[in-house]
Amino acid sequence: MHEMILTTLWTVVKILCVVLPLFGAVAYLTFAERKIIAYMQARLGPNRVGPKGWLQPIADVMKMFFKEVIIPTNANRYLFLLAPIFALAPALAAWAVIPFSATMVIANINAGVLYVLTITSLGVYGIIIAGWASNSKYAFLGALRSSAQIISYEIAMGFALVGVLMAAGSLNLNQIITAQQGGIIHWYWLPLFPLFIVHWISAVAETNRSPFDLAEGESEIVAGFHVEYAGISFGLFFLAEYANMILMAFLAAIFYLGGWLSPFQGIPVLEEFFAFVPGIVWLFIKAGFFIFLYLWFRATFPRYRYDQLMRLGWKVFIPVTIVWLVVLAVAIKLDLGPWFA
């Protein structure tokens, strides 16, 4: 009995150790987004609140907290307020299996990849429920678009992950990382290059980020599924979206860039020189690169048209992944080095 309480408490502490920094990261990701996009547009971005604008996200959060939560007439009250929670919960729950280093992981489960896939697909319920419960045509259209898009790209993403599973021979995220041991050229981005690209583009589409952000197409459907939300209920959607972005960046780093493995593995002098750097730092640098890509895409690409989006998902990505799975199967069968030897 005593032991049970202790393990529960310990788990809660571990969860807080992941979730609280995540909230901070989301706040400062919004700041980074505004700054980076501004710089790419030859502007300066927010620089007035606090030194160099570093308190801007705090001000934004305070504003969200103190704004009124408006519930539209004829909206389904309970579902309307539950939807942001449905959106946020999976975005946080998926972090349970992310290995920050060889030992730092909340739940080191064998079906890690499956767990991540199932939990992230649940996120679409938040969007559907939000769109339906708002009793607004814009929100409803946004929700329909978003759910169709997420479901379509999940297939391409799933197929890309099949390649990772074939290469690593495991569903456990830590084992996938250790299977990539041996330096930059051993990481899966090289043997699975087409899958890596497809996976990353699908990840951008999965999180409803630009250029796949038709779910909130300002010009046609105002703001999509979250038009009717205000104050902190909108803030939760925001939090979920950005938490999902960070999650996708970490997953891409784990699946294709060797997670917490050092990039200098196998290089004689540099390997010893950088041996003191803990694995978590490498993981953060790799994930940071993907997060920067998110913002870079948003600053560069115009929004897709809906039929083009569907065409890309179904008629390009899925065939490409299937073809590469066949190539990969042959490579594994032939023990092609250095990856599958």
Next chain:
Amino acid sequence: MLKHLKHWLKSFSLWELLKGMSVTLRYFFAPKVTIQYPEQKTPKSPRFRGLHALRRYENGEERCIACKLCEAVCPALAITIDSEEREDGTRRTTRYDIDLFKCVYCGLCEEACPVDSIVLTRIDDFFMDKRGDQVITKQELLTLGDKYETQIASDRAEDAKYR
């Protein structure tokens, strides 16, 4: 056939997308053009037409002789003038009101003025916080003129050779 292959290669290598991203990355490191407004301002022409002012002669006598040419020429009917004879026998305004909401800042009053009394200054960042404050009176206009006389005079001098 070759054309198809070329198109196929181009789209699968994401060539156009990478080209677009290289543009944004270049701009990421390029110098920024933002003007930090209250601290930095863009240069203004001496002909800038902002807030009005009434000038005085160097001996302190107000220039305005209440000829009402500005009132007559004003296309927006923003100027209201009443006049009276002063003890020394000269004609002076007793009331010189400009409604800043009616004014279109065309500068015709300044053009019409025979004694260079009413002028438009460089001031463009003014505000009022009470209803009714948009009508500025003779006293306020004269104060503005006194305050910014050096600037007004140098602007007029700079533009004089083009008139």
